[in-house]
Amino acid sequence: MGVFMIIFASRKVFAQSETGRPDLIQLGAQAIGVVTRESPAIHGQDLTEGYLTQPLVMAQLTPWGELLSLKTTIDFEGATIKRGELNAGIAGEGYIDRRHPHTYLHEILLTSVKRFGMNGPSGISLTVGKGFAPFGTDDPMARPFEKYPINHHLSQILERAVAIGAVRAGSWMFEAGAFNGDEPTGPGDTPNRDRYWDSWSTRASYLPWRQAELQTSYARVKSPENASGGGADQRKQSASIRLEDPQHSGYALFEWSRTADYSGSTRTFTFNSLLAETWAEYDRVNGALRIERTERPDEQRLADEFRAPLPASDLSIAGRSRWTIVSARLAASLFSARSFVAEPFVEIAKARVSPTLKPSGFDPRQFYGSSRIWTVSLGVKVGFDMTHMRMGRYGVAVAEQPGGKMGGMSMKGM
Amino acid sequence: MKLRSLSVQRRSLVPAFALVMLACGSDNPVTPPGTSPALVTLGVGIVADRFTAEINVRGNYAYTTTWGFRTAPGNAVKIWNVTGDTPVLVDSVIVDNVRTLGDIQASDDGQLLVVATEFSPGSIMIYNLADPTKPQLISRYTTPLTDPGVHTAEVQRVNGRLYAFLCIDPASGTPARLVIVDITDPAAPQQVFTAQMGSPFVHDVYVRDGILITALWNEGIKLWDIGGGGLGGSVSNPIPLGSVATVGGEAHNVWWFHNGATGEKRFAFVGQEGSGSVGASSSGDIHVVDVSNFSSPHEVAFYHLDGAGTHNFFVDETRGILYAAYYNGGVRAIDVSGDLSSCDPANKSADGRCDLAKMDRELANGPVDAGPVYIWGVQLSGGHVYASDMLNGIWKMNPVP
Numbered sequence: 001m002g003v004f005m006i007i008f009a010s011r012k013v014f015a016q017s018e019t020g021r022p023d024l025i026q027l028g029a030q031a032i033g034v035v036t037r038e039s040p041a042i043h044g045q046d047l048t049e050g051y052l053t054q055p056l057v058m059a060q061l062t063p064w065g066e067l068l069s070l071k072t073t074i075d076f077e078g079a080t081i082k083r084g085e086l087n088a089g090i091a092g093e094g095y096i097d098r099r100h101p102h103t104y105l106h107e108i109l110l111t112s113v114k115r116f117g118m119n120g121p122s123g124i125s126l127t128v129g130k131g132f133a134p135f136g137t138d139d140p141m142a143r144p145f146e147k148y149p150i151n152h153h154l155s156q157i158l159e160r161a162v163a164i165g166a167v168r169a170g171s172w173m174f175e176a177g178a179f180n181g182d183e184p185t186g187p188g189d190t191p192n193r194d195r196y197w198d199s200w201s202t203r204a205s206y207l208p209w210r211q212a213e214l215q216t217s218y219a220r221v222k223s224p225e226n227a228s229g230g231g232a233d234q235r236k237q238s239a240s241i242r243l244e245d246p247q248h249s250g251y252a253l254f255e256w257s258r259t260a261d262y263s264g265s266t267r268t269f270t271f272n273s274l275l276a277e278t279w280a281e282y283d284r285v286n287g288a289l290r291i292e293r294t295e296r297p298d299e300q301r302l303a304d305e306f307r308a309p310l311p312a313s314d315l316s317i318a319g320r321s322r323w324t325i326v327s328a329r330l331a332a333s334l335f336s337a338r339s340f341v342a343e344p345f346v347e348i349a350k351a352r353v354s355p356t357l358k359p360s361g362f363d364p365r366q367f368y369g370s371s372r373i374w375t376v377s378l379g380v381k382v383g384f385d386m387t388h389m390r391m392g393r394y395g396v397a398v399a400e401q402p403g404g405k406m407g408g409m410s411m412k413g414m
Numbered sequence: 415m416k417l418r419s420l421s422v423q424r425r426s427l428v429p430a431f432a433l434v435m436l437a438c439g440s441d442n443p444v445t446p447p448g449t450s451p452a453l454v455t456l457g458v459g460i461v462a463d464r465f466t467a468e469i470n471v472r473g474n475y476a477y478t479t480t481w482g483f484r485t486a487p488g489n490a491v492k493i494w495n496v497t498g499d500t501p502v503l504v505d506s507v508i509v510d511n512v513r514t515l516g517d518i519q520a521s522d523d524g525q526l527l528v529v530a531t532e533f534s535p536g537s538i539m540i541y542n543l544a545d546p547t548k549p550q551l552i553s554r555y556t557t558p559l560t561d562p563g564v565h566t567a568e569v570q571r572v573n574g575r576l577y578a579f580l581c582i583d584p585a586s587g588t589p590a591r592l593v594i595v596d597i598t599d600p601a602a603p604q605q606v607f608t609a610q611m612g613s614p615f616v617h618d619v620y621v622r623d624g625i626l627i628t629a630l631w632n633e634g635i636k637l638w639d640i641g642g643g644g645l646g647g648s649v650s651n652p653i654p655l656g657s658v659a660t661v662g663g664e665a666h667n668v669w670w671f672h673n674g675a676t677g678e679k680r681f682a683f684v685g686q687e688g689s690g691s692v693g694a695s696s697s698g699d700i701h702v703v704d705v706s707n708f709s710s711p712h713e714v715a716f717y718h719l720d721g722a723g724t725h726n727f728f729v730d731e732t733r734g735i736l737y738a739a740y741y742n743g744g745v746r747a748i749d750v751s752g753d754l755s756s757c758d759p760a761n762k763s764a765d766g767r768c769d770l771a772k773m774d775r776e777l778a779n780g781p782v783d784a785g786p787v788y789i790w791g792v793q794l795s796g797g798h799v800y801a802s803d804m805l806n807g808i809w810k811m812n813p814v815p
Binding site: 094185186189226227228229230231232261263264266268269300301302303305309310311313314315316317318319320357358359360361362363366367 | 465513565583613690692786
């Protein structure tokens with residue numbers, strides 16, 4: 001909690017403007033204290049663990065309004081969940097069945113926006129720095145559940161050196177970006193310079209009405225899991241519908257994504273995901289429901305069986321499993337001042353897993369001790385000026401009229 | 415939630431659902447063809463608790479390693495009596511603190527058994543084979559340079575000294591490398607050479623006649639003088655002779671064929687290990703490289719099997735038959751006698767290489783009618799073909815008649 005004391009102290013220095021104009025400096029922070037019990041977690045054994053997870057500080061500096069802005073997000077998970085966080089079915093960056101910590105420098109981007117009219121949303125923007133490639137849906141950190149969906153590496157491309165151009169014409173938004181293909185290999189890792197711009201993605205979004213957003217995107221990523229290059233390439237697709245009511249008290253997301261591994265021009269394996277999640281708030285109570293069906297590659301494990309070799313020693317996989325997970329969340333805002341939120345919550349998830357390729361080098365029932373895994377999490381989320389946060393879009397691709405706060409449609413507690 | 419217009423919503427949903435429907439596809443495994451004659455199966459020694467990996471047969475005994483996790487981790491060396499038709503398990507050795515084992519090989523004099531271990535920190539285990547049914551650990555060689563794992567360990571004698579050639583996995587920020595260790599004194603192995611190599615992997619080597627051939631994945635193969643190339647190279651100072659990027663890369667293993675009938679040493683066979691899912695699918699061809707001129711090796715032919723890919727192989731050099739482990743395609747016996755670079759135009763690929771499959775050079779395959787198999791390694795020994803099968807254990811078959 002020492003981190004929070006520092007953050008709150010900062011608030012006094014950088015007080016926000018009340019003029020209605022964009023603030024010169026905006027600050028936000030959040031962290032979640034959570035205890036998770038997973039049954040079974042591994043080899044028939046239950047595990048109960050506690051974490052301080054998703055501790056981050058976000059800042060946005062807009063000295064020249066939209067003409068030039070700086071956005072940064074510092075993520076302290078490398079210090080707080082170094083061993084990873086129990087999250088049945090998730091895999092990526094050398095972690096498996098535990099979510100990996102993100103890099104300390106989660107985002108740092110310069111964005112310049114030029115609007116076509118005085119008050120309209122149309123315009124163009126250029127963004128450079130480290131952050132999200134224009135692909136897929138919002139980062140799970142900016143969505144209702146504390147536990148990540150396991151399609152994170154299918155539906156988002158993050159923590160890359162990016163250069164993104166975006167155009168918005170009325171209800172249509174088009175983005176294209178180049179970035180480095182290599183995924184981070186640890187919290188302190190930075191994008192490999194010799195991999196800059198070897199990958200690209202594009203996203204088209206349509207806003208049929210103010211609080212709805214449809215997007216489809218495509219990406220080609222070079223050797224994401226072998227940072228030195230030479231590993232399997234990926235071609236990724238995503239389509240989604242995001243809805244939110246005007247009072248910001250209800251939200252829904254329907255998402256499909258697919259990642260196909262390629263060896264040269266030959267497709268080897270595909271991993272599909274369908275996800276639907278919804279969230280609604282009534283007075284101080286809010287609840288959420290998520291249904292996900294996602295395929296993941298199964299890989300060999302290290303002595304720490306929640307870790308996999310990174311990079312793998314070849315291009316093969318031990319198997320591919322399909323995870324069907326139903327998650328529910330109930331939370332209450334105990335205290336909600338203008339910019340401070342404290343929200344205890346409970347999340348319950350039931351996962352069912354089965355191999356999709358048979359015979360397989362990985363049998364979930366033999367490894368976990370069951371094909372059904374229950375997860376219960378109890379925790380408290382503390383947020384400070386994070387109510388307007390969306391993660392994964394920049395410049396004119398943020399679905400909000402100019403002059404708003406940190407990017408996008410707003411929802412308390414998310 | 416208040417939605418402005420259901421009709422607008424419906425119109426908006428159409429393209430998204432259309433995308434989902436269009437995205438349906440399949441990468442289900444393809445069953446490899448089995449049209450060639452069958453290798454006669456004599457017996458199988460079942461391993462059900464672990465996935466079986468490499469095999470090495472010496473005399474009346476076979477040694478198999480284990481891989482990954484089944485109901486138990488791949489930390490066991492299985493010892494088999496193979497004098498009868500059905501291999502009989504006589505004992506197992508459990509290797510401490512490892513997740514998976516790879517290569518296993520007895521030394522040419524039968525005194526030592528060397529086992530490669532993955533993952534971090536990576537090591538080789540050196541056992542005394544004075545009693546071939548009871549390997550006794552002499553030493554475990556592990557250094558920072560064997561981290562994060564020894565993928566393969568080739569044991570060969572050069573100028574009277576015994577060496578282990580270790581192919582080390584890459585790690586985050588650390589490229590793959592080759593480490594050569596002098597194990598003439600097995601109690602005190604000494605590193606004599608190391609170099610980063612491979613793009614991104616170095617998976618195996620082949621050593622013969624003072625020539626070292628490294629399989630460097632997307633860089634193909636590279637030949638080195640370690641005493642037989644005429645450039646003054648040695649095991650501690652290998653000197654590059656030449657290299658070739660085999661078609662498709664993914665160069666995994668090599669066998670330099672010394673034709674027993676003609677004395678010719680013209681061709682090297684290179685195994686390509688493409689993507690696969692253990693037990694279900696595999697990919698990758700056998701590439702034939704003309705190495706008659708060490709400084710300019712070039713690929714002249716290949717063998718492709720639909721629905722399966724090759725792994726390790728063994729050549730019956732007297733009869734000119736290549737026995738290739740083909741994972742879900744079983745064992746494939748291929749006629750490699752004669753001039754593999756010459757064929758009718760109808761049997762050539764678009765890039766001019768001879769296609770050994772079109773030339774009907776597959777002689778036999780096996781085991782047949784055995785259910786799913788996933789063959790890792792194969793060896794001809796004592797007039798029989800032995801194959802290690804990740805799913806079933808160890809097969810004993812008759813060779814091509």
